Amino acid sequence: MTSAADPAAPRSLHDLTLAELQRALVGAGLSPTHARTLWRTLHHHLATELAGHPDLLPPLQRWVAEHVGADRRYFTHPPTVAADLASTDGLTRKFLLQLADGQTIETVVMGFKGRHTACLSTQAGCAMGCVFCATGQMGFVRHLRPGEIVAQVRHAQLALRETGHPGLRNLVLMGMGEPLHNYDAVLTALEIISERSGLNLGPSRITISTVGVVPGILRLAAEQRPYHLAVSLHGATEEERSALVPASRRWPLADLMAACRTYCAQTGRRIFFEWTLIAGQNDSPAQAERLGQLLTGLAAHVNLIPLNPTGGFAGTATQLDAAKAFQQVLKQAGFPSTIRQRRGIDVAAGCGQLRAEKARETSPSGVK
Numbered sequence: 260m261t262s263a264a265d266p267a268a269p270r271s272l273h274d275l276t277l278a279e280l281q282r283a284l285v286g287a288g289l290s291p292t293h294a295r296t297l298w299r300t301l302h303h304h305l306a307t308e309l310a311g312h313p314d315l316l317p318p319l320q321r322w323v324a325e326h327v328g329a330d331r332r333y334f335t336h337p338p339t340v341a342a343d344l345a346s347t348d349g350l351t352r353k354f355l356l357q358l359a360d361g362q363t364i365e366t367v368v369m370g371f372k373g374r375h376t377a378c379l380s381t382q383a384g385c386a387m388g389c390v391f392c393a394t395g396q397m398g399f400v401r402h403l404r405p406g407e408i409v410a411q412v413r414h415a416q417l418a419l420r421e422t423g424h425p426g427l428r429n430l431v432l433m434g435m436g437e438p439l440h441n442y443d444a445v446l447t448a449l450e451i452i453s454e455r456s457g458l459n460l461g462p463s464r465i466t467i468s469t470v471g472v473v474p475g476i477l478r479l480a481a482e483q484r485p486y487h488l489a490v491s492l493h494g495a496t497e498e499e500r501s502a503l504v505p506a507s508r509r510w511p512l513a514d515l516m517a518a519c520r521t522y523c524a525q526t527g528r529r530i531f532f533e534w535t536l537i538a539g540q541n542d543s544p545a546q547a548e549r550l551g552q553l554l555t556g557l558a559a560h561v562n563l564i565p566l567n568p569t570g571g572f573a574g575t576a577t578q579l580d581a582a583k584a585f586q587q588v589l590k591q592a593g594f595p596s597t598i599r600q601r602r603g604i605d606v607a608a609g610c611g612q613l614r615a616e617k618a619r620e621t622s623p624s625g626v627k
């Protein structure tokens with residue numbers, strides 16, 4: 260579930276928690292106050308160029324000159340923008356960000372009434388292989404480092420500032436990748452993002468979404484992590500689910516539901532269950548009934564998400580009438596649910612779609 264890191268390898272300053280930054284600076288003869296100043300410069304003022312920054316007094320300037328830069332212990336390397344698309348309704352903006360090694364990841368900023376939510380990626384590609392997902396269709400490339408997850412929040416905040424909006428209200432980890440397959444880096448990133456004197460997006464504003472990585476769910480519960488949890492189901496029997504979510508073969512539905520019960524019992528939290536509605540495949544009233552039975556006894560809210568079409572999957576989205584009928588069955592079973600708006604179809608806002616489109620554009624054969 261974790262990415263092995265070489266402790267001697269250069270690190271992005273954005274990989275460091277406040278405690279790690281303090282250790283690094285105190286170890287170099289500076290004070291915790293210097294570390295706090297540098298932290299605010301990085302994570303509150305969102306500076307990327309530290310040399311000559313007016314907030315940094317001479318001792319910090321000297322530390323930066325000695326320790327930060329190419330071939331030094333630390334670096335700051337914000338991703339570059341490979342694509343920046345706005346939906347025609349003006350509510351969704353999708354960025355394809357290029358990382359230092361050339362990998363590209365997607366970050367989506369969605370506007371709702373008076374607030375913005377960013378959808379973050381946690382891996383380049385994904386190993387889970389969900390059949391309807393453009394990222395799953397491309398396969399796993401690598402885990403993101405904490406700083407590469409933090410950088411997406413910084414980028415979204417800067418983009419909102421530039422357009423005169425207040426900052427982000429919420430974060431969802433529902434972009435490219437399976438967050439609990441990259442557990443340590445993701446949880447470190449969230450610690451950095453939540454810090455009050457920096458980006459200050461507290462745990463109650465953050466939702467981790469998993470396709471059902473059972474050990475990760477149990478670890479979140481055991482560690483009493485304070486974030487919201489969303490679990491993607493898409494099928495209420497083993498057969499139906501594993502046809503859409505191959506990871507179900509590794510973590511069967513019965514084990515997943517047992518882990519969800521443990522999570523609710525240990526944390527006292529409810530779980531959001533995600534259900535992609537695919538016409539004629541998992542959207543019948545009988546399937547809604549089975550879902551209600553599966554959730555019996557759980558503190559649950561169901562998010563119903565009409566399918567975002569992808570080139571590699573032939574399914575189509577459930578129509579609104581059928582979605583409402585599905586919702587009605589859940590209501591009778593005692594479960595609240597929300598039919599999610601499909602956002603940014605015209606900017607390929609479904610996870611992995613923009614990267615896949617860009618790859619087709621740059622590949623003469625049309626295949627990555």
Ligand code: SF4
Nearest residue numbers: 385387389392395436
């Ligand atoms: S839906 Fe999520 S977990 Fe499934 S393949 Fe796509 S990115 Fe991975």
